[in-house]
Amino acid sequence: MRGVTIVERFLKEGGSMFIVAINQEKCTGCDSCAEGCPAHILGFDGTHAYVSGDEAECLGCESCTSVCPSGAVTITEL
């Protein structure tokens, strides 16, 4: 998805865009979200997950929110 502008994504996806955020205080460090992110925008530093890429490249697939045991991941639809 890299190289595709936010405007191009906005048009292609019918006006839906998603922003992902991780609450570091809630993250228990299981690494499940980063492992399964198809957009490869989540990282893991050995202790906590973090947004390692462009948060606006989130596909909104909800893989991360569904696997997170602590509710640390939030996806916001714009």
Ligand code: SF4
């Ligand atoms: S919703 Fe999907 S694409 Fe977006 S951060 Fe989570 S796993 Fe990655």
Ligand code: SF4
């Ligand atoms: S799935 Fe949740 S608890 Fe596990 S690393 Fe990701 S944010 Fe942290």
